[in-house]
Amino acid sequence: MSTPEPKDLFTITEAHLDTGLRGFPVGTARTSKVDPVQGVSYCGYPIADLVDLSPEAVVYLLLHKQLPTDDELAAFTADLQGRMGLPESVKSSLSGLPRDGHPMEWLICGLTLMGMVSKTGDWLEDAKNLVARMPELVAAIFRVRNGWGEPLAPDPSKGLVENFVHMLGMPDATEADLARLTQVMRTFYILHMDHGGGNLSTFTGKAVASGHADIFASLAASMAALYGPLHGRANQDCLEFVRTIGTQDPDQIEQFVRDALASGNKIYGFGHAVLRAEDPRATIQYALGQSLIPDDPLFKTALALRERAVKVLSGIEKVSNPYPNVDAVSGTLLSAAGLTDSNYYTVLFGFARVSGIAAQIVDERTVARNGKGVPIYRPKFLAVDQPARRIGD
């Protein structure tokens, strides 16, 4: 069922029931705003203005709603570095997980384990501990699940993304490979941190935290939401889609898109629930690809798709947004940077998104309603009338 456009944001009619709360205001978010045409901004800054900052500066922005001065950034970076260090029991438990579990299932387990052994009960403290320890958790998931070896310890002189790349300990990577991966991951991390208050993983995490489960359990629930192929796991499917095309010829690509649509298949990486123009996060990643990997065959396919899929989709009346979204080219960049297994891409999305969700949870729990916090979520579902019955009737 398509969701009717609300005439008045605050009027819910029967036609809006069972449409996933789409477009209906249920709360406020201070960390980011998603404009259908301009795309996402964090605390008032368009995402394009933030993408070259250090990841720590952007985490600081989401938590404090203002960019740090140089001194504040140095102190915050040192604070996060001091919090690094994944508890030993979390690392050793990972090695007992089934290798054929999806990396997102590993991430959900890892977050739950972190909560078991390290929660303090203070929302902000736990949020900072979580953000600081995510690089090690995510790198450990890569290493242990792939059989690359034991988890590596963080280097306390490195930042969040540099540490992640360092702790991956990628077999056979040269210095140049690591520098390229760091560049791609810094951009990926900043672009994926936050996307308004109502995306499924953010909403889920805040809902769970509203029952006063700790931030680790709340984020485990968020990551379960992100795991779905209609949400975060779309980035994994998207790379597989680009790989399947197998040509860089624009006309053949256009035909591929037409054939896929005729067979009822999805065009991965295009369209969005809220956006109605090219996602600026896609624009930034296309530009990065043009500077880093202009001749990469997969990138050329993704570039031709940017033009031809939009052309084909624009001709279909019921398609409200024919434009590329954040997933359209992210997998192509990650793959060219050495992370070729798309099964891990949603974990990388989660690595970044945890910062935004944690910041929003801190706001809902400690700032909203003059510090009283948002009450436990309890939307109303209308009961569908059933005949009155008794056991034995």
Ligand code: MLT
């Ligand atoms: C995104 O980053 O695009 C999302 O989390 C999906 C959304 O905004 O609903």
